[in-house]
Amino acid sequence: MQLPVPFIRAIPLAGLLLFAVPGQTRDVTVDLVTQRERLEVNPGRRDLVVTLNGSVPGPVLRFREGDNVTVNLRNDLPEMTAIHWHGLLVPGHHDGAPGFNGFPGIAPGATYTYNFTLRQSGTYWYHSHASTQEQAGQYGALIIEPKDGPDVAVDREHVILLTEHTPEDPERIIRNLKGDAGYYNWNKRTTPELLRDAGKFGLGKTLSDRAAWGRMRMDPTDIADVSNYTLLVNGLPTARKPFFEMKKGEKVRLRFINGSAMSFMDVRIPGLTMTIIAADGRAVEPVQVDEFRMAVAETYDVLVEPQEDRAYPLWVETIDRRANALAVMGPAPGMPVEAPRPRPMQILMMGEMGHAMGAPAQPATSHAGHQMAATDPDTAILNAAAERQPHAMPDMAGMPPAASSCTPEHAAMGHCSMPAAPEPAPKSECSAEHAAMGHCKMPEPAPPPAQDSSCPPEHAAMGHCTPKPPTPSGPDRIGTAVPATAVQGGTAFPRVDYGYGADPMAGMDHSQMNHAMTELAREGDVDGSGRVFGWATGAPYGARVLSMRDLVAAKPNPDARAPTREIVIRITGNMERYMWSLNGKPFGEAPPVDVQFGERVRITFVNETMMAHPMHLHGMFFEIENGAPADRMPEKNVIAVAPGRTQSVILTANEPGEWPLHCHLLFHMDSGMMKKLIVANVGPAPGDAPADAHQHKAH
Amino acid sequence: MRALLVSLLFATAPAFAQTVDEPAAHLHGNRTYSYTSAEADYSRQSGTDVVNWDAEGWIGGDNHKFWWKTEGEHAGSAFEKAEVQALYSRNVWTFFDVQGGVRTDIEPDRRAYAVVGVQGLAPQLLETELHAFIGFKGDVSIRFKQSFDLRLTNRFVLEPQLETDLYLTDVPERRVGSGFSTIETGVQARYEVTRKFAPTLAVTYESKLGETARLAREDGEDTGGWSVRGGVRFWF
Numbered sequence: 001m002q003l004p005v006p007f008i009r010a011i012p013l014a015g016l017l018l019f020a021v022p023g024q025t026r027d028v029t030v031d032l033v034t035q036r037e038r039l040e041v042n043p044g045r046r047d048l049v050v051t052l053n054g055s056v057p058g059p060v061l062r063f064r065e066g067d068n069v070t071v072n073l074r075n076d077l078p079e080m081t082a083i084h085w086h087g088l089l090v091p092g093h094h095d096g097a098p099g100f101n102g103f104p105g106i107a108p109g110a111t112y113t114y115n116f117t118l119r120q121s122g123t124y125w126y127h128s129h130a131s132t133q134e135q136a137g138q139y140g141a142l143i144i145e146p147k148d149g150p151d152v153a154v155d156r157e158h159v160i161l162l163t164e165h166t167p168e169d170p171e172r173i174i175r176n177l178k179g180d181a182g183y184y185n186w187n188k189r190t191t192p193e194l195l196r197d198a199g200k201f202g203l204g205k206t207l208s209d210r211a212a213w214g215r216m217r218m219d220p221t222d223i224a225d226v227s228n229y230t231l232l233v234n235g236l237p238t239a240r241k242p243f244f245e246m247k248k249g250e251k252v253r254l255r256f257i258n259g260s261a262m263s264f265m266d267v268r269i270p271g272l273t274m275t276i277i278a279a280d281g282r283a284v285e286p287v288q289v290d291e292f293r294m295a296v297a298e299t300y301d302v303l304v305e306p307q308e309d310r311a312y313p314l315w316v317e318t319i320d321r322r323a324n325a326l327a328v329m330g331p332a333p334g335m336p337v338e339a340p341r342p343r344p345m346q347i348l349m350m351g352e353m354g355h356a357m358g359a360p361a362q363p364a365t366s367h368a369g370h371q372m373a374a375t376d377p378d379t380a381i382l383n384a385a386a387e388r389q390p391h392a393m394p395d396m397a398g399m400p401p402a403a404s405s406c407t408p409e410h411a412a413m414g415h416c417s418m419p420a421a422p423e424p425a426p427k428s429e430c431s432a433e434h435a436a437m438g439h440c441k442m443p444e445p446a447p448p449p450a451q452d453s454s455c456p457p458e459h460a461a462m463g464h465c466t467p468k469p470p471t472p473s474g475p476d477r478i479g480t481a482v483p484a485t486a487v488q489g490g491t492a493f494p495r496v497d498y499g500y501g502a503d504p505m506a507g508m509d510h511s512q513m514n515h516a517m518t519e520l521a522r523e524g525d526v527d528g529s530g531r532v533f534g535w536a537t538g539a540p541y542g543a544r545v546l547s548m549r550d551l552v553a554a555k556p557n558p559d560a561r562a563p564t565r566e567i568v569i570r571i572t573g574n575m576e577r578y579m580w581s582l583n584g585k586p587f588g589e590a591p592p593v594d595v596q597f598g599e600r601v602r603i604t605f606v607n608e609t610m611m612a613h614p615m616h617l618h619g620m621f622f623e624i625e626n627g628a629p630a631d632r633m634p635e636k637n638v639i640a641v642a643p644g645r646t647q648s649v650i651l652t653a654n655e656p657g658e659w660p661l662h663c664h665l666l667f668h669m670d671s672g673m674m675k676k677l678i679v680a681n682v683g684p685a686p687g688d689a690p691a692d693a694h695q696h697k698a699h
Numbered sequence: 700m701r702a703l704l705v706s707l708l709f710a711t712a713p714a715f716a717q718t719v720d721e722p723a724a725h726l727h728g729n730r731t732y733s734y735t736s737a738e739a740d741y742s743r744q745s746g747t748d749v750v751n752w753d754a755e756g757w758i759g760g761d762n763h764k765f766w767w768k769t770e771g772e773h774a775g776s777a778f779e780k781a782e783v784q785a786l787y788s789r790n791v792w793t794f795f796d797v798q799g800g801v802r803t804d805i806e807p808d809r810r811a812y813a814v815v816g817v818q819g820l821a822p823q824l825l826e827t828e829l830h831a832f833i834g835f836k837g838d839v840s841i842r843f844k845q846s847f848d849l850r851l852t853n854r855f856v857l858e859p860q861l862e863t864d865l866y867l868t869d870v871p872e873r874r875v876g877s878g879f880s881t882i883e884t885g886v887q888a889r890y891e892v893t894r895k896f897a898p899t900l901a902v903t904y905e906s907k908l909g910e911t912a913r914l915a916r917e918d919g920e921d922t923g924g925w926s927v928r929g930g931v932r933f934w935f
Contacts, residue, residue, distance in 0.1 A: 176894070178732045179934060183894050190850040214823035217794055574793055576820055579761045586761070670730075672761075 027068045030061060032083070034128075034138055035076035042230055043239050047167040049137035050077065050128070057235050057259070058126070058140030060159055065121040065147035071114040073106060077133070080105040083114070084129035084618070085142065086297060087281050087637045090116040092657030095618050097129045100658040100676065105130055121146040122281025123255040123299040125161065132170035135261040135666050139163065143255060144281075152277060152303065155250040162267075162294070162316055163259040164229035164323065165237070170261075173226055174667050177578040182219060184227040187322075187345060189220065196528030201520055209520040212350055217576060218610055220348040223320040223535070225578075225611075225667060226262045231316055231325035241334070242327035248309040253277075254302040258294040261666040263318040264612060264640070265294045266538060269329065270340055271312050275303040276479075276546055280636040282621065283554035289479035291539060292546035293319070293498050295614035295640035297664040304329075311335035319538070321345045343538045347531040348610055349519055352643040481545035491524030496536045499548025499626060500612060501605070501645030535612065535643055549626045551634035557623060559652045560631035563602040566648075567593055569675065571607040571615070571641060571663070579671060580609075580663065586672025593661070595653040597681040604648040607641040613668065614640045617677065619659040622649035638664060653679040733758040740899060740930025745921050749774045751928070757788065764788040766798060766818075771806070781805040784814055795819030802832055807873055811835050816842075823847065839867040840880075854891045860884060860901075866911075874918065876910025881923075895935055901928045 033053055038046040041056065052058025063069055075081045082105045084096035092101030094114045099105075106112040127139035141159045166173070176183040189210075198206040213220055233242035246252050254274075258265055268274075268291035276287045278301035292300060306312060311330025318324070326339045482494045521527065523534035532538065539545045573580040583590060595601055603622065605615055616638045623633035625648045633650065641647045662674035735756035742749050755768040766788045771781035786800035795817050802812040816830030828844040846860040862883045869877050885903035892898070906923035907915050915922045 175732055179734045180894060186853045188850055188853055190852055192851070211823070217820055217822060217824055576794060577761060577790070 025066050025068065026064070027070070028063060029070040029072070030059075031072045031074075032058065033074045033076055034081055034083075034133075036078070036136075039137075041165045041232070041235070042167075042237055045167065047165070048169070049165075050133045052138055052140055055235065056137035056139075056165075056232075057161055057163065058138070060140065061126065061142045062145070063118055063143070064145045065118050067118045067144075069114070069116055069118060072111055073114065074111040075106045075108055078108050080107055080130050081128060081133060081138070082106055082130040083126050083138070085114075085116070085124070085126050086616075087122075087124040087299070087621075088116065088142070089119050089619065089655060090114075092619065092655075092659070095657070095659070097618060097660045100618075100660060118144055120144060120281065121151070122278055122283075123159075123257060123301050124281050125257045125259055125297075125299065127259065129660075132174070132666070132670060135166075135170035135173075137165070139259045141255070141257055141259075151283065152253060153251070154253040154303070156246060157253040157255065158244045158246075159234070159255045159257070160244070160314070160327075161234050161257045161259050162265055162325070163232045163235075164261060164263055164318075165232050166226070166228050166230070168228065170666075174578075174670055177225060177667060181225075181575050181578045182222070184225060185219065185221060186227065187221050187320075189347075193527075193529045197520065198528075200528040205520060208518055212518050216350075219575070221345075221531075222348070222575060222610060223346055224262060224264075224318065224322070225665070227320070227322050229260075229263065229318070229323045231260075231263070231265075231318065231323045233314070233316070233325050233327045236327075238324075238326045242314075242325070243333040244314070244327060244329045245331070245333075246304070246306055246312075246329045247331050248306055250306065252304050252306070254304060256294065256300045256302060258296055258298050260296055262296065263320075263323065264296060264614075266317045266319060266343075267292055267294055267300075267314075268340075269304065269312050269314050271308075272304045272306060273544075276550075277301050277303055277554075279551055279634055280621070280638060282635040284634050285477060285552040285554055287477050287479055287546060287550045288544060289546045290544045292479070293496075295500075295612070295638055295664075296666075297614055297616055297638045298636075298640075306330075311337045313337035313339055315340050317342060319346070319535075343532075344526070345531050346535060346537055347527055347533055348535055348643065349523060349533050351519060351523070352535055352610065477550065479544040479546040479550055481547035481550075482539050482541065482543050491522050492526045493524040493532050493534075493537045494539065494541050495523040495534060496539050496545055497547055497549075498536055498545075498640070498642065499550070500536070500640040500642035501607065501647035504606065504644070504646040548624055548634075548639075549628075551624065551626060551636075552628045553623075553632045553634050556631040557633065557635065559600060559654075561600045561652075562630075563600050563650050565599075566602040566604055567595075568604045568606060569593075569615075569661070571605055571609055571613050571673070573609045573611075573668070573671075573673070575610065578667075580668040580673035582661075582673060582675045587662075587674035587676075588672065590675055592658070592676035592678045594678050594680065595651070597653060597656050597679050600650065600652045602648050602650055604646060605639070605641045606646045607644060610643045611665075612640050612642045613673070614638050614664040615661070616664045617651070617659060617661050619655045619657055620651060620653070620679075622651040624649055655679060656681055731758065731760055734934065736932070736934035738899070738930065738932035740901065740928040742903075742926040742928040744774070744924075744926050747775045749926075751930075759788070762790045764790075764796070766800075778806040780807065786814060788818070792819070794821070798830070810838075821845070834870075837868065838870045838875075841865045841867070856889050856891065856897075858887045858889065860887055860903075863908075869910075874911070874914045876914055878909040878911075880909065880911040881905070881907055887928075889932060896933045897931070899928075899930045899932055901930075902926075903928055 034050060036048060036050055039049050039051065039056060040046050041049065049056050073081070073083055080098065082096045082098045082103070093103045094116050095101065095103070096114070097103065121144040124142040124144065125139060126142050128134040141161045143159060182188065194206060194210060197209070230237045236242040256267060273288050273290065274292070276284065276289060276292065278284060280299055286303075294300065309331065311328050314327040314329050316325045321342050321344070324342055326337070328335060328337050330337070481496045481498050483497070521533050524537050525533050527533060570583050572582065572584045579586070581590075602625070607613060621635035621637055622639070623635055624639055625633060628634065639647055639649055656679050659677045659679065660674055661677045662669045733756065735754070737752070737754035739750060739752040750773045751771070753770040755766065757764040757766045759765055766784075766786040768784040768786070769782065772779045782802055782804045784800060784802040786798040788796040788798045791797045796819055797817055799815045802814050804810050812832035812834045814830055814832055816828065818828045821827040824847055826846045828842070830842050832840050832842065842862070842864050844862045846858050849857040849859065851857060860883070864880045866875055866877045866880050869875065883903060883905040885901055887899050887901035889897040889899045902925070904925050906912070912922045
């Protein structure tokens with residue numbers, strides 16, 4: 001047994017691979033051994049983990065586009081294993097998902113040889129797709145350089161693989177969750193908090209808020225399922241002082257990977273502008289941000305150019321704020337950096353739980369006006385939903401006058417601008433955390449274009465206003481998730497629109513939207529105990545924060561056809577029993593989704609749960625319908641769908657095989673939140689007629 | 700009859716247990732888990748040392764489970780009450796299971812019942828159980844249990860509890876009259892040292908009711924009253 005091998009030691013292995021001549025096809029062989037052993041991850045204690053070549057994480061695998069890759073994986077675990085090449089376009093039986101494409105997994109003691117030719121470049125990763133081995137450490141970064149050399153000239157490059165570690169056996173974690181779904185939540189609301197809320201919001205309003213949550217039998221503090229995590233940066237906790245060398249004046253590429261089991265993370269480097277240049281391995285038009293939120297399993301390539309001769313903190317926080325990591329980026333290790341204060345915890349709102357409140361079950365999507373083939377029953381439902389708008393507005397006596405582009409309901413929820421409410425002049429040096437404590441006034445944001453702030457995407461989709469189209473290119477594109485101070489009308493924190501789906505309630509029958517009336521406060525307000533209302537909060541006013549809407553493909557996609565049909569995937573579950581499913585059925589009980597080879601389909605995710613789910617498709621990229629032009633929608637393999645939201649993607653089904661489509665929160669997947677998507681070269685030729693959804697059930 | 704029930708219990712348990720240890724063969728859903736919780740407390744009532752226990756557990760998947768339950772009371776040097784239930788539990792509504800099976804009593808006298816009922820989480824997060832017991836000797840009763848958690852902190856929890864038995868028949872051998880026969884209610888405080896282990900301190904009112912109380916008084920017996928009970932609860 002040995003100490004965890006720092007990530008950097010894996011580089012010599014990978015470094016050898018880089019000396020070959022660019023542009024030439026190479027045969028590259030990698031040998032991996034996986035086993036269970038004790039490692040000292042946190043100083044002073046040795047925990048049982050699953051290693052690859054003796055370390056957590058496994059070695060950084062560096063390849064070049066066009067390489068013919070052979071990976072020999074020897075399984076020294078006492079159980080079946082399988083490594084999945086996350087985001088890679090590979091033949092189905094080399095994708096590494098047991099039970100798919102006839103791949104049975106790798107038996108204990110056996111060696112399996114993966115073989116594939118790389119048809120892409122970018123930042124990816126690899127991890128176990130069997131049992132609960134990934135949670136225990138079986139993961140690593142996988143970097144593919146373009147065949148003609150680096151796509152961006154940089155002085156330095158770092159891979160930053162963010163993961164979590166817990167001393168607990170993952171099998172025990174899921175047993176604990178099955179026994180008590182709130183097992184890891186030590187931040188439940190208490191009676192003293194009820195009294196504080198009563199003092200702030202009034203007893204009647206507070207009691208009716210508690211009663212509403214009680215009726216739903218849900219917990220507004222259920223932001224993340226598992227705690228006791230230590231965040232790791234390339235396998236190192238903060239205590240081991242992860243360090244990334246970076247000098248003044250250099251252009252540095254950071255390849256961020258969220259390889260965690262369960263943690264969405266907010267990433268920032270206070271003092272540095274980060275320019276996002278790729279998402280999930282695919283190049284995007286550069287976007288400048290101060291911070292970005294990483295869904296589980298996403299990767300982002302970021303450029304930074306430090307202008308000062310000093311160390312910068314790399315600060316990573318999980319969105320439940322229960323774990324964080326601090327790394328030093330600078331000219332030399334050991335230089336002092338100051339960690340920002342952790343942000344306040346969040347408290348969910350009922351508005352995020354539209355479906356739980358007896359709202360219409362049919363989703364309205366951001367593209368409801370599109371012409372879609374009427375043969376699919378799901379499509380028919382969507383069209384019907386679209387025809388129901390516009391709708392009558394309920395009596396909103398007492399509400400302040402709202403802009404014509406903004407329904408009162410949305411104004412009430414802080415979704416859009418309220419020009420009548422002027423803002424105090426804020427001080428820019430005040431962090432939002434301090435502002436929330438009343439220590440100072442709020443910082444001044446750069447005022448965004450008026451159109452942008454008055455028109456959230458939900459409304460734009462409904463034709464209520466004209467959205468500002470994402471700028472396809474240009475040097476000054478910035479993250480737009482935080483629109484403006486004015487939009488919020490005075491909440492302590494802005495509502496951050498991460499672009500994780502649209503509000504399906506927008507444009508629905510608002511008479512059923514009674515939760516808007518019982519909401520204790522607005523999104524971005526602070527409750528009596530310092531928690532911030534709303535899942536999508538945390539970033540301060542004026543911050544440049546990445547939204548999915550800011551992602552625009554750097555190059556036009558070859559296939560910009562309109563989709564021929566729509567497949568609706570409802571994200572379903574029962575938190576109380578820790579049951580997770582898609583379309584109400586756990587994996588194994590659900591029929592597969594069949595797609596004709598070559599077909600272009602829309603997949604619409606409707607999140608009916610109170611958690612955000614990072615939905616991942618193997619084998620192919622899908623394009624995010626984020627408002628970008630049809631040929632410039634960003635390609636990704638993971639899309640986060642926020643609680644109660646709806647998000648669609650477009651898929652060109654050009655990789656035949658059986659592909660897992662699942663939530664990448666690993667304990668959700670383990671509980672059944674997965675589906676099989678089959679791309680088969682049978683049935684009518686693509687474009688002739690939409691294939692019937694259940695035609696190939698016999699597969 | 701009892702031998703039959705006990706052997707049924709033991710025959711079923713290993714069958715389930717086998718699948719528990721099966722190494723993740725059924726990946727991603729439909730796996731078998733198990734849960735066991737137990738609670739015991741001590742009190743001194745009318746000069747007698749009294750120990751109460753209440754344990755239950757399940758083995759199974761999300762929708763189908765085998766549940767077992769046992770509860771009872773030991774007072775002085777004898778068991779006053781002791782019962783065991785073995786139930787099949789089926790998740791029918793989001794928050795509720797329908798259960799059916801058998802209950803066998805060892806004390807105060809040996810008898811068995813068919814059981815049918817529901818168990819789950821009612822609105823306002825009320826843990827709720829409602830079971831009907833149809834005795835093979837002809838007695839029929841209904842038991843209702845409810846409790847909820849009031850958190851003073853995330854570890855210190857007050858749990859108001861209520862349990863009552865309603866008899867639809869007289870049971871002369873047990874000196875039980877039809878109607879509500881017993882009530883047990885109070886507040887249990889617990890401190891969750893871990894999620895799985897908590898010492899408890901409860902103030903409980905336990906009393907016979909109605910005709911059953913009248914029969915007890917006739918026999919010169921105590922009908923019950925307030926007690927302070929200290930104990931532990933744990934689960935795994």
